[in-house]
Amino acid sequence: MSETLIRAEMDLDAIVGAIASVVGNAPRPVPLHEPQFSGKEWIYVKQCLDDGWVSSAGPFVERFEQQLAARCGTSAAVAAVNGTAALHLALHLVGVRPNDEVLVPTLTFVATVNAVTYCGAVPHFVDSEIASLGIDADALERYLRRIVDIENGVAINKKTGRVVSACVPVHVFGHPANMEGLADICDKLNIALIEDATEALGSLYRGRPCGGLSRIGVLSFNGNKIVTTGGGGAVVTNDKDLAARAKHLSTTAKLAHPWAFLHDETGWNYRLPNINAALGVAQLEQLDKFLAAKRRLAARYAEAFHAVPGMRFVKESADTMSNYWLNAIVLDDDSGAARDEVLQATRAAGFLTRPAWNPMHTLPMFAAAPRADTTVAESIQRSLVNLPSSAILGLAG
Ligand SMILES: *Cc1c(COP(=O)(O)O)cnc(C)c1O
Numbered sequence: 001m002s003e004t005l006i007r008a009e010m011d012l013d014a015i016v017g018a019i020a021s022v023v024g025n026a027p028r029p030v031p032l033h034e035p036q037f038s039g040k041e042w043i044y045v046k047q048c049l050d051d052g053w054v055s056s057a058g059p060f061v062e063r064f065e066q067q068l069a070a071r072c073g074t075s076a077a078v079a080a081v082n083g084t085a086a087l088h089l090a091l092h093l094v095g096v097r098p099n100d101e102v103l104v105p106t107l108t109f110v111a112t113v114n115a116v117t118y119c120g121a122v123p124h125f126v127d128s129e130i131a132s133l134g135i136d137a138d139a140l141e142r143y144l145r146r147i148v149d150i151e152n153g154v155a156i157n158k159k160t161g162r163v164v165s166a167c168v169p170v171h172v173f174g175h176p177a178n179m180e181g182l183a184d185i186c187d188k189l190n191i192a193l194i195e196d197a198t199e200a201l202g203s204l205y206r207g208r209p210c211g212g213l214s215r216i217g218v219l220s221f222n223g224n225k226i227v228t229t230g231g232g233g234a235v236v237t238n239d240k241d242l243a244a245r246a247k248h249l250s251t252t253a254k255l256a257h258p259w260a261f262l263h264d265e266t267g268w269n270y271r272l273p274n275i276n277a278a279l280g281v282a283q284l285e286q287l288d289k290f291l292a293a294k295r296r297l298a299a300r301y302a303e304a305f306h307a308v309p310g311m312r313f314v315k316e317s318a319d320t321m322s323n324y325w326l327n328a329i330v331l332d333d334d335s336g337a338a339r340d341e342v343l344q345a346t347r348a349a350g351f352l353t354r355p356a357w358n359p360m361h362t363l364p365m366f367a368a369a370p371r372a373d374t375t376v377a378e379s380i381q382r383s384l385v386n387l388p389s390s391a392i393l394g395l396a397g
Helices: 012-023 041-051 059-072 083-093 110-118 137-147 178-186 240-250 274-284 287-305 337-348 376-381
Strands: 077-078 101-105 122-126 148-151 156-157 166-167 192-196 216-220 233-237 311-313 327-331 384-387
Touching: 041 059, 041 192, 059 077, 059 216, 059 233, 059 274, 077 083, 077 156, 077 240, 083 110, 083 192, 083 233, 083 240, 083 287, 083 337, 110 122, 122 137, 137 148, 137 178, 148 384, 166 311, 192 287, 233 240, 233 311, 287 311, 287 327, 327 337, 327 376, 337 376, 376 384
Parallel strands: 101 122, 101 166, 166 192, 192 216
Antiparallel strands: 077 233, 148 156, 216 233, 311 327, 327 384
16 A cells, blocks of 8 residues: 555644634734743833843843753853854853864754854754654764764764764754753764753753753743743853853953953853843743643644644653643645645634744755755655744633
8 A cells, every 4th residue: 555545634624623723712813922921020120220230230140040040950051142142152162163063953943053153163964853853863873873983082074074073952842852862872972962952941851851951051032932031042051160161251251350351262242131131030930830831732732633634743752841832733745735735724814833944954054064864854844834832822721
C-alpha cells in the first residue's frame, strides 16, 4: 500500500472548527501571542519614574536577575537589552572566536544564527527531530563522527579546517530539546553547549528548568514571549566567573571607580534598563499563572484536534514539561501547499496562525554555510502551523 493511501485526508473545516471551539468568543482577529499586564506592572514602572532610576542601574535589575536565577535553578542571571545580545554574549563567553563554526538548527528564529555571525563565526546547520522539534542528537552524533577530528582536544571540521567550538540547541516553541543526548556528544567532542531557551522560560526537562541545563543559557523577554520586559533578555549560569564576565562585558567593560572612566577591553552596552526590569519583575510574579493558563489552553487544543484527520497536535515529549509558548499542529501532507491552505482558511476565519520560520540555510546570508542533511527540519517547516497561544485564551473557564 502506498503511503498516500493510508494517510487521512486533511479537513480544513474541521481544523478551523477545532480552533474556534478552543478560543470561544475571544475577540477576532485572535492574535498569535499577545502579552498580558494584569499584575503590578503599573506600580513598578511608576516607581522607576518617581525614583528617577530608569536606566541601566537600579534596584529592579537586581531583583529581576535574582528571580530569573531562581526560576532557572542557576546561581546567577545577567539581564541584557534583548535575547539576541544575550546570545552574542553567551557565545563570546564560552570562547566562540572569529572563523570558528557553531552548530545551530536550521529550524530556528534568525536571531540564533545572527548572534553566531556577530562573533565572526560561521553557522553550521543541523537537522531537527519530530518529537521535540529541536536538534536531533542521534543524527548529530553520526554526522559529527563523520566530519569532525579531535586535534589537541579541539573539534576540527575535516572539510573546512575550522574549529567547531559550540552548539546552540533551541527549545522550539517552548518544547525542551534532547539536552542529555546533546550533552553526551558535545562533552565527548569538547564542544560548548549553549541553550537558546528564549522560548522556554518555565519549561522543564527531566524536572529541571530550561536555561539551567547547560553551562550557559539564554532567555528573551521580547513582547511576544511568555513574559515580557518590552524588549529584554538574559544569560543564566551556574558559573560565577562567567556571570561576572557577562556583567562586565555588557556594561562596556567598565571597571568600578568613584569617578574615573576605566575600560579594560572592548565591551558592549548590553545591560537591561531598570524600567524594563520593573516590567519584568511584575511579569515574573505572574509566570506560574501564565504557565497554568498556557498548559490548560494546550490541553484544550489537544482534545479539540484529537479526532481531526490529516494532522497531529504537537505535544510535549516524554520526560519534559513544556510551557507551550506557541501551540502547533503538523500536517501529514508536507508539500507546503496544504499548510498554506490551512494558513489561509484559519486567518480568513480570524485566527492569526503562522508558519514556522523558513529554514535558515535557505536565507541569502547563510546559503553558503556548511550543513548536515536537514530533511526532517525542512519537512516540519513545510507542514507546521502555529496556533493562537496567548495566556489569556487559557485563563477563562
Ligand atoms: C525570541 C528569540 C530570540 C531572540 O530574542 P530577542 O529578545 O527578540 O532578541 C532568539 N532565538 C529564538 C529562538 C527566539 O525565539
